[in-house]
Amino acid sequence: MQLSQIDERYRAPAPETGGYVFNQTMLRVKDPEVSVAFYRDVMGMQLVKAIPFEAFAFTLYFMGYIDGPEAYPATEGDRFVHAFGQPAMLELTHNWGTESQQGAVYHDGNAAPQGFGHIGFCVPDVDAACARFEGLGVEFVKRPGDGKMKGIAFIKDPDGYWIEILSSRDIAQVVASVG
Amino acid sequence: MQLSQIDERYRAPAPETGGYVFNQTMLRVKDPEVSVAFYRDVMGMQLVKAIPFEAFAFTLYFMGYIDGPEAYPATEGDRFVHAFGQPAMLELTHNWGTESQQGAVYHDGNAAPQGFGHIGFCVPDVDAACARFEGLGVEFVKRPGDGKMKGIAFIKDPDGYWIEILSSRDIAQVVASVG
Numbered sequence: 001m002q003l004s005q006i007d008e009r010y011r012a013p014a015p016e017t018g019g020y021v022f023n024q025t026m027l028r029v030k031d032p033e034v035s036v037a038f039y040r041d042v043m044g045m046q047l048v049k050a051i052p053f054e055a056f057a058f059t060l061y062f063m064g065y066i067d068g069p070e071a072y073p074a075t076e077g078d079r080f081v082h083a084f085g086q087p088a089m090l091e092l093t094h095n096w097g098t099e100s101q102q103g104a105v106y107h108d109g110n111a112a113p114q115g116f117g118h119i120g121f122c123v124p125d126v127d128a129a130c131a132r133f134e135g136l137g138v139e140f141v142k143r144p145g146d147g148k149m150k151g152i153a154f155i156k157d158p159d160g161y162w163i164e165i166l167s168s169r170d171i172a173q174v175v176a177s178v179g
Numbered sequence: 180m181q182l183s184q185i186d187e188r189y190r191a192p193a194p195e196t197g198g199y200v201f202n203q204t205m206l207r208v209k210d211p212e213v214s215v216a217f218y219r220d221v222m223g224m225q226l227v228k229a230i231p232f233e234a235f236a237f238t239l240y241f242m243g244y245i246d247g248p249e250a251y252p253a254t255e256g257d258r259f260v261h262a263f264g265q266p267a268m269l270e271l272t273h274n275w276g277t278e279s280q281q282g283a284v285y286h287d288g289n290a291a292p293q294g295f296g297h298i299g300f301c302v303p304d305v306d307a308a309c310a311r312f313e314g315l316g317v318e319f320v321k322r323p324g325d326g327k328m329k330g331i332a333f334i335k336d337p338d339g340y341w342i343e344i345l346s347s348r349d350i351a352q353v354v355a356s357v358g
Contacts (some may be wrong), residue, residue, distance in 0.1 A: 009216075009219075013219050015340020016223075017222065019302065020224075021244065021267070022269065023300055024299035026296050026300075027295055027296065028293055042187075043192075043196065044193060046192060054356075055327065055357055059295075065199065080351040081350075082193075084346075088268035091299070106292070107325070113285075115206065115207060116206055116207075116288055116294065116295030119203065119205070119311040121201055122202040122263055122264050124198040153323045159294075161294070166202070166263060168202075168259070168261075169260060169264075170297055171259050172255070175230055178235070
């Protein structure tokens with residue numbers, strides 16, 4: 001069934017947009033050593049490219065999921081094409097010097113003024129993932145058993161950005177349960 | 180070459196994170212009719228699932244790139260699994276009633292207080308894409324020829340969120356040009 005048969009809003013996009021890829025989501029981070037370690041060791045992403053910009057005094061860290069050794073391009077040029085051509089990269093921006101500031105530097109978007117809300121990760125097993133996060137000392141906004149929407153969790157990254165943890169297998173039931 | 184041979188920060192993630200997918204980026208939107216039309220007709224995404232939550236007075240609109248008719252699941256349950264299991268979905272949250280407010284409702288993250296910066300799309304040809312955006316009346320933050328970083332552009336979505344437009348083929352040259 002074509003989704004466009006269900007509702008006008010679902011109709012297919014213009015053919016001129018062929019080849020467009022939703023490549024990146026950019027979040028500013030206070031300390032890249034901490035954030036790169038978090039997204040690698042807790043969330044399982046890999047640092048694909050770190051790009052310093054001397055002229056602007058910032059460095060961009062591109063992280064994503066990479067399947068298999070063949071996805072690790074051997075040349076610098078190929079790593080660029082890979083990082084910027086694939087979907088679902090996380091771009092962490094480090095404005096030099098923020099790491100030595102006291103306390104939180106950035107706004108998570110959920111307190112006022114609101115805007116951006118969260119990034120979200122599908123995992124094979126929400127409870128197993130959250131038990132592992134607990135063991136790693138990750139801060140929770142909402143555990144899977146908390147609140148009305150059982151079965152999904154929200155954790156915080158080192159800057160306080162919210163990360164939803166969900167399972168695609170279970171999400172229909174989660175949604176149905178809150179009506 | 181393994182990236183982990185280049186730098187400690189590039190080392191492989193823990194095997195316990197196998198199967199994790201960076202599924203979604205959530206942005207609050209003032210008017211979903213306007214935003215769904217923008218991401219569909221301008222950016223070429225498709226609305227995969229619209230999920231109203233009566234109990235919370237909001238609706239979530241999940242949009243993404245869908246390749247081929249076989250990717251349009253026939254059953255409601257399969258559409259859930261698809262929407263929440265694939266990378267690079269955009270989750271637009273509509274808190275009911277915001278569409279009748281005057282002016283901008285949400286904060287783009289680039290004015291103070293900063294945090295989230297932008298989402299970014301790879302396109303086959305930045306100039307061609309931007310010429311099309313101009314014709315569609317899209318607002319620009321930066322045209323490809325503006326500023327020091329030639330060859331990339333930033334446009335605004337209907338809520339003012341920034342969208343980077345880049346080509347993976349050209350990005351290494353863009354970066355090299357600013358040193």
